[in-house]
Amino acid sequence: MLILLALLSAFPPLSTDMYLPALPLLQEIWQQPASIINLTLVAFFIGFCSSLLFYGPISDQFGRKPTLLVGISIYVIACLLCGFAENATYLTVFRFLQGVGSASALVMAIAITKDYYQGNERQRVLAYMGVIMSLAPMLAPVLGGFIMTRFSWPLVFFVQALIGLFAWGGVFGMKEPLKEPVAGGLRQALEMYPELMRNGRYAALVLLFSASVITHYSFIGAAADIYIGRYGTSEQIFGFFFAFNAVAIIAGSFVCAKTQRVISARNLLTVGFAGIFTGGILMFLKVFPAPWELAIPMAIASFAFGLSRPASNNIVLEQVDRGAGSASSLMVFLNFMAGALSMWFISQGWSDTVRILAVLAILSGGIVLTIWLLVPCLTGSDKEATCLGQPVEQGH
Numbered sequence: 001m002l003i004l005l006a007l008l009s010a011f012p013p014l015s016t017d018m019y020l021p022a023l024p025l026l027q028e029i030w031q032q033p034a035s036i037i038n039l040t041l042v043a044f045f046i047g048f049c050s051s052l053l054f055y056g057p058i059s060d061q062f063g064r065k066p067t068l069l070v071g072i073s074i075y076v077i078a079c080l081l082c083g084f085a086e087n088a089t090y091l092t093v094f095r096f097l098q099g100v101g102s103a104s105a106l107v108m109a110i111a112i113t114k115d116y117y118q119g120n121e122r123q124r125v126l127a128y129m130g131v132i133m134s135l136a137p138m139l140a141p142v143l144g145g146f147i148m149t150r151f152s153w154p155l156v157f158f159v160q161a162l163i164g165l166f167a168w169g170g171v172f173g174m175k176e177p178l179k180e181p182v183a184g185g186l187r188q189a190l191e192m193y194p195e196l197m198r199n200g201r202y203a204a205l206v207l208l209f210s211a212s213v214i215t216h217y218s219f220i221g222a223a224a225d226i227y228i229g230r231y232g233t234s235e236q237i238f239g240f241f242f243a244f245n246a247v248a249i250i251a252g253s254f255v256c257a258k259t260q261r262v263i264s265a266r267n268l269l270t271v272g273f274a275g276i277f278t279g280g281i282l283m284f285l286k287v288f289p290a291p292w293e294l295a296i297p298m299a300i301a302s303f304a305f306g307l308s309r310p311a312s313n314n315i316v317l318e319q320v321d322r323g324a325g326s327a328s329s330l331m332v333f334l335n336f337m338a339g340a341l342s343m344w345f346i347s348q349g350w351s352d353t354v355r356i357l358a359v360l361a362i363l364s365g366g367i368v369l370t371i372w373l374l375v376p377c378l379t380g381s382d383k384e385a386t387c388l389g390q391p392v393e394q395g396h
Contacts, residue, residue: 006132021235045340047099056329071104079161114324127310130253145239202319221343252306273369275304280361
């Protein structure tokens with residue numbers, strides 16, 4: 001189950017990072033600027049985010065398994081269409097559809113952890129999922145660079161379709177995880193969202209943790225242009241630099257998994273947010289020679305990101321007693337909307353993209369860290385009275 005959950009969670013990074021080495025080539029063969037080609041990245045996240053809010057309630061009512069089978073089928077078809085795209089417009093549209101299918105995988109993986117695991121055990125599982133799924137952004141650009149060097153860019157999407165088929169087979173053989181479906185129709189299920197937002201602590205935590213992803217997704221949107229366009233690395237060398245960043249995320253998630261029994265979630269998150277801020281400062285000062293002026297500070301920020309994500313996801317899930325699908329959908333929706341906006345912002349043709357990325361890390365890490373430290377009631381257990389309200393018991 002852990003391997004299947006990790007594979008499902010890896011759909012978004014596989015879908016974005018594997019074809020990052022192809023972006024400069026697509027600019028050249030289609031004679032389009034980076035801002036146009038980067039729309040294929042943004043379109044994926046828009047499709048991903050726009051469908052997230054539906055998968056959660058649907059799965060709460062009809063089950064995780066059928067929802068996943070339909071979503072992964074959409075993903076596989078979209079991957080094949082991307083491979084046959086003839087211009088940037090078609091690829092952007094098909095990437096949107098790929099995002100729609102991919103959304104089912106990640107949100108269901110998180111919801112299933114709520115179905116199967118409790119408390120610290122769930123945080124540990126989320127951490128190990130983070131370790132395994134971080135292999136995707138580490139290996140995907142390397143694999144993409146290998147394909148680009150020896151074959152052609154459409155094969156990248158055909159490989160993604162094959163991965164989707166493996167995941168579909170795993171889900172088909174899985175027993176339904178949801179034990180207590182939400183009563184009522186789909187409209188009633190969708191009405192959980194206003195109820196969730198009235199849960200002050202859930203809403204505050206989701207918004208706060210969404211701001212902490214800005215640095216991570218800004219780097220994804222700018223990495224190929226900086227390493228290949230500015231530093232002059234090859235597509236394959238870029239893949240190795242990107243893998244170096246992914247190793248840092250893996251290390252952070254692994255440390256979280258090994259220390260979560262002896263270090264509180266509050267302290268883990270404090271260190272994580274401080275690490276993002278520190279990485280931004282080092283990047284802004286450019287204390288290392290190129291290309292390490294980006295690689296080393298970003299690795300520090302990525303380690304901090306990997307350290308903080310399992311604990312933050314677990315804390316958010318603890319705020320609800322039922323309707324984990326809807327809670328997961330809204331959480332992932334806000335995370336990826338912040339990511340999509342960050343990727344759009346970083347691709348606006350800045351004269352010094354590294355310096356802009358550093359400013360984003362300083363602001364996001366610093367603001368989140370400050371709020372986290374000044375509002376201690378955010379970190380109480382889900383059964384304690386807090387200044388922001390009690391957990392929502394959907395359906396009660």
